[in-house]
Amino acid sequence: xxxxxxxxxxxxxxxxxxxxxxxxxxxxxxxxxxxxxxxxxxxxxxxxxxxxxxxxxxxxxxxxxxxxxxxxxxxxxxxxxxxxxxxxxxxxxxxxxxxxxxxxxxxxxxxxxxxxxxxxxxxxxxxxxxxxxxxxxxxxxxxxxxxxxx
Numbered sequence: 493x494x495x496x497x498x499x500x501x502x503x504x505x506x507x508x509x510x511x512x513x514x515x516x517x518x519x520x521x522x523x524x525x526x527x528x529x530x531x532x533x534x535x536x537x538x539x540x541x542x543x544x545x546x547x548x549x550x551x552x553x554x555x556x557x558x559x560x561x562x563x564x565x566x567x568x569x570x571x572x573x574x575x576x577x578x579x580x581x582x583x584x585x586x587x588x589x590x591x592x593x594x595x596x597x598x599x600x601x602x603x604x605x606x607x608x609x610x611x612x613x614x615x616x617x618x619x620x621x622x623x624x625x626x627x628x629x630x631x632x633x634x635x636x637x638x639x640x641x642x
Contacts, residue, residue: 493614496590500630504620506613514584514616516549523610523619526550530619531603531611531627533586535575535595538564542578546588546631547600548609551639561598561636584616588631599624599633 497504513519516530523529530549535542538559545553555567572583580592588597588611603609603624611627613620628635 493587493590493620497620497630502622502626502630504622506618506620507610508618510617512584512616513619514612519610519619520549525610528602529606529609531588531609531624533579533588533612535570535578535586536567537570537574538562538567542570542574542593542595544579544588544591544595544597544631545600545638546597546603546611546627546633547639548603548606550642551600551602552642553600553638554640557636557638558598561634561638562596581612581614582616585612585614585618587612587614587620588627588633590614597631597633598638599628599631599635600638601635602637602639604628604635 519530520527527549559567610619
C-alpha cells in the first residue's frame with residue numbers, strides 16, 4: 493500500500509496501534525476524531541461484479557442508490573473470502589487503494605467535507621491520514637451521494 497502511494501508521489505503518515513482498529517468506531521476512538529472522518533472501504537457485488545465503496549464511518553451505503561449508479565439490479569456486500577481474494581487484504585484492514593484486482597471505486601460525497609480522513613493501511617492495526625480529494629484522485633473514485641446517516 494505504501495509503495496502504491498509512494499509511486500504516485502504521495503507520502504502519508506501511517507498510525508499503528510497495539511489493539512485492532514478494524515471498525516470505524518474503534519479507529520475514531522483511537523485517533524480522537526469523529527467516525528465521519530474514518531473511511532470504510534467496502535467491497536460489494538453489483539449483479540455479481542465486484543466494486544469498492546468508500547464511505548464515512550458514520551454512514552451506511554444505500555444499496556438502491558449504488559445499484560442505480562452501477563446500472564445493476566442487485567447490490568450486496570461481498571463475502572469475506574471474496575474481499576480478501578479481490579483486494580489482497582482481510583476485512584477490517586482493506587485500504588482504499590492498492591488492491592490485488594483493480595476494482596471500480598465509488599466514494600460517498602460526504603467524505604469530501606473533511607480536511608483529513610483516515611483509512612485502513614492494510615492491517616486491522618494501522619490507518620493512514622490523507623486529504624479526501626487526494627484520495628479521490630488516487631483511487632479513481634466516482635463521487636456520488638451513496639450514504640445515509642447511521
